[in-house]
Amino acid sequence: MGTAVDTGEVIVILSDDEDAEENISFSDQSVVIVEAEDVKKSDSAVAPVALDEDLVITFSRRAEVLPHARYDCPIHVFTATDEIGAPAAGNQLMCDQCFCYICDKLASLCQMWCCSGLCHCNSHKRSDFWNNLRNSLLLGGLQRFNLTLSELDSHLRHAETMLQSFKLRLSAKFECFLRGESLEGYGPSDSNPKGVVFNYTPVYEFVSSFLNEADQQEGRAAAVLRLGAAEVFIRHFQVSGSYISHSPTANAVEARLVLLQRVIASVQRQMVMSSLTPDFIHKLQEFYQKLFFPPELKNMKSSLCVRPWDDVLLVSVLKGQNVSGVRKDKGKKDLLIEQIAVVLLRTEVLQQQHRYRELCRYLRVVESDDSKLLQQVRDLIPFFFCMDGSLPGGLHSLFPTVNAPAARLTPDLFLFYLRLFTTATAPPTATARVSGSVQVCISDAAWQPMKDAVPLPDVVVVRFALRVQRCCPAVFADSRCWISLLQIVNPPAAVPEPTSKFLHEAKDVVSTILHGANVQIPRVFQEGYPDQALLLLVTGALGQRVLSGALSPALPVLNTFKGNLWALGWLWDSLSSSPERLRSFSQELSREAGATADGDNILRFLHSLVPAPSSSTEYRHQQSSGS
Ligand SMILES: [Zn+2]
Ligand SMILES: [Zn+2]
Incomplete structure (x- = not known):
C-alpha cells in the first residue's frame, strides 16, 4: 500500500x-x-x-494536502503562542492550503497575517485568547446570542450582516427623529415655541419593513433578526415636546410597544410551532431577558418564558399523568400557567398534529392570564373529543355539571355538532380557532366517515339539542337550528299519524319532559310510536319557542313538516291555548310569505294545512273527519 x-x-x-x-x-x-x-x-x-x-x-x-489551519500545517512547523506582536519562529510561513484560523480564509488572503500588534499567523485553537478573537470576528453580533461557531450556518451569517446594516441605518433614522422636523402647519405657537415636531413614524416604518424582511428568513435567522432589532428599538424614547398626535406611531413610546408586541408574538409562535431546538430557544430567552426594558415595558420581560415541549410538567399533563397542573420539585411548586397567546398556539399545534386527547387534558389543567379567552378555548373541548372520534365523549363534555360549554354554543357550532352526531362523519380538516370569538374553520371538501365512530341514536341527538336549546339562548332563537333539528325527526319518508289517543296523551308527556330536569325522555313514551314520540317532543319544544317570541324566518321551519301535516296540526292545536300569540304568529307568517319571492308557494302550502286563526275550527273539523 x-x-x-x-x-x-x-x-x-x-x-x-x-x-x-x-x-x-x-x-x-x-x-x-x-x-x-x-x-x-x-x-x-x-x-x-x-x-x-x-x-x-x-x-x-x-501526497494531496487538504486545506488546514496554519497550526496544523504538515509542511511548516508551527510554534504555539499567545504572542501577537510578531510572528513566532517561522509561523509566518505558509503552504498554499494554509488557512488563517481567525479569518477563516486562505492565509495568503489574510491581511493581518504578519501585522505587527495582531499577527494572525500565531493563532491556534488551544488558546482562549485566539478563540475569543476568532469568535467575535466570525460571530459578530451573533456573539450576543451566545451562539457558537458550530451553530453558525449561511442563514445566520446572512442575518448577522443584515442586522449590522440595519442597526447603522436605524441609528441614523433615530437621530433624525431626535432632531425633529419643522413642518408647515406646525409653526411656532405657545405650546411649541420652536415650531418643531417629533415624528417617530419614519423610524417605526423602517423597523416594520425590517421585521417584514425577517419574516421571509429561515427560522433561526428570523428569530435572531427579530430580537436583534428589538434590542435596539426598545431603547428608543419620546422627546419631550410636540409630536404629531394623530398617528399612534408618531409617539416613540407607543410605537415601540406595538413593535415589541409584534416581535414577541412572532418569536412565541416560533418557540411553540417551529422546530427550533430547546437549546436554541434557551439562548433566545437569555438574550431577551438581558435586554434593557424601560418601565413601560417591564411587564413584557417574561413574555418569552415559554415552556419547551419537553418540559417535565407539560409532558406529564399531556400524557395524563398529571391532572392537577401542579408539580412539586424539591419543595418548589411548579404551576402550569401559560400566557394566553401560548395556550392558543399549543391548541393550534396539537390540532394540526391530531393530538386531540392531549389537547383536552392540557386545556382542562392549564391556567392563563386571560380567563375569558381561556374559557372560550376550553369550550372547544367537546369539539376536540369529537374530532378524536369519540361522539359520546364529545356529547358528555358539553354538559358538565357546572359551567357547561353547551350554554355558550354558537348556532354554527351547534349545527356542526348536530351533523357530526347524526352522521358520524366529519370534514377532512376542521380546526377551531379562538380570536375574540370561537371560529371553526371547515374545509369545503365532503365530510368523511369518522374512524370507529357510529352515529348517535336519534333520541340521544334530540335530547342533546333540546338540552342546548334550554340553556343556550343563541341556539334557542336561531331558525336554522330549529330547521336542522326538525329535519331529523321529520324524515323525507312520512311518519304515519299515531292514534288520536296517543296525540292527546302526548301533550302532557311532552310538557312534562320539556319542563323536567335535563330533558329526560321516559322509555315508555317511545314504546308504541318511537318516531312519532320524538317528532311530537321536538314539535312541542318548537311550540314553546313560538310562544316565547317572534321566530324569523318561520316559514322554512314549518316547511319541515311538509310530510307530516298531522304534527303541524298538533302544534297549532297546542298553540291555540294562547290565542293572542297564535294570532300574532299567523300575522308574522303572512308578512313573511308576502316578503318572500316564492311566498306564494309557501303560503299556498301553509293555507292547505294551517288554517288562519279565524278558520281554526274548520281545520280541526277536517282533521277529525280525516282520522
Ligand atoms: Zn500549510
Ligand atoms: Zn487572518
Whole structure:
C-alpha cells in the first residue's frame, strides 16, 4: 500500500516476499497500485531504488494536502503562542492550503497575517485568547446570542450582516427623529415655541419593513433578526415636546410597544410551532431577558418564558399523568400557567398534529392570564373529543355539571355538532380557532366517515339539542337550528299519524319532559310510536319557542313538516291555548310569505294545512273527519 513519507510522496512498493507477515492482506499480489482518477503533474516514474533486496520503488506521487489551519500545517512547523506582536519562529510561513484560523480564509488572503500588534499567523485553537478573537470576528453580533461557531450556518451569517446594516441605518433614522422636523402647519405657537415636531413614524416604518424582511428568513435567522432589532428599538424614547398626535406611531413610546408586541408574538409562535431546538430557544430567552426594558415595558420581560415541549410538567399533563397542573420539585411548586397567546398556539399545534386527547387534558389543567379567552378555548373541548372520534365523549363534555360549554354554543357550532352526531362523519380538516370569538374553520371538501365512530341514536341527538336549546339562548332563537333539528325527526319518508289517543296523551308527556330536569325522555313514551314520540317532543319544544317570541324566518321551519301535516296540526292545536300569540304568529307568517319571492308557494302550502286563526275550527273539523 501507499505510505506517506517525509518527502510528501506516495510510493508504490513492490514486494516479492509473499510470506512476509506485514504483507498478509495482499499476500497474493506483488504489486499494489494506488487508484488515481487523473494523472497529476507530480506523478512520476522514478528510477527503481532498492530499499532492500525485496523492495523496489517504481512510481511516486506527492501526497494531496487538504486545506488546514496554519497550526496544523504538515509542511511548516508551527510554534504555539499567545504572542501577537510578531510572528513566532517561522509561523509566518505558509503552504498554499494554509488557512488563517481567525479569518477563516486562505492565509495568503489574510491581511493581518504578519501585522505587527495582531499577527494572525500565531493563532491556534488551544488558546482562549485566539478563540475569543476568532469568535467575535466570525460571530459578530451573533456573539450576543451566545451562539457558537458550530451553530453558525449561511442563514445566520446572512442575518448577522443584515442586522449590522440595519442597526447603522436605524441609528441614523433615530437621530433624525431626535432632531425633529419643522413642518408647515406646525409653526411656532405657545405650546411649541420652536415650531418643531417629533415624528417617530419614519423610524417605526423602517423597523416594520425590517421585521417584514425577517419574516421571509429561515427560522433561526428570523428569530435572531427579530430580537436583534428589538434590542435596539426598545431603547428608543419620546422627546419631550410636540409630536404629531394623530398617528399612534408618531409617539416613540407607543410605537415601540406595538413593535415589541409584534416581535414577541412572532418569536412565541416560533418557540411553540417551529422546530427550533430547546437549546436554541434557551439562548433566545437569555438574550431577551438581558435586554434593557424601560418601565413601560417591564411587564413584557417574561413574555418569552415559554415552556419547551419537553418540559417535565407539560409532558406529564399531556400524557395524563398529571391532572392537577401542579408539580412539586424539591419543595418548589411548579404551576402550569401559560400566557394566553401560548395556550392558543399549543391548541393550534396539537390540532394540526391530531393530538386531540392531549389537547383536552392540557386545556382542562392549564391556567392563563386571560380567563375569558381561556374559557372560550376550553369550550372547544367537546369539539376536540369529537374530532378524536369519540361522539359520546364529545356529547358528555358539553354538559358538565357546572359551567357547561353547551350554554355558550354558537348556532354554527351547534349545527356542526348536530351533523357530526347524526352522521358520524366529519370534514377532512376542521380546526377551531379562538380570536375574540370561537371560529371553526371547515374545509369545503365532503365530510368523511369518522374512524370507529357510529352515529348517535336519534333520541340521544334530540335530547342533546333540546338540552342546548334550554340553556343556550343563541341556539334557542336561531331558525336554522330549529330547521336542522326538525329535519331529523321529520324524515323525507312520512311518519304515519299515531292514534288520536296517543296525540292527546302526548301533550302532557311532552310538557312534562320539556319542563323536567335535563330533558329526560321516559322509555315508555317511545314504546308504541318511537318516531312519532320524538317528532311530537321536538314539535312541542318548537311550540314553546313560538310562544316565547317572534321566530324569523318561520316559514322554512314549518316547511319541515311538509310530510307530516298531522304534527303541524298538533302544534297549532297546542298553540291555540294562547290565542293572542297564535294570532300574532299567523300575522308574522303572512308578512313573511308576502316578503318572500316564492311566498306564494309557501303560503299556498301553509293555507292547505294551517288554517288562519279565524278558520281554526274548520281545520280541526277536517282533521277529525280525516282520522
Ligand atoms: Zn500549510
Ligand atoms: Zn487572518
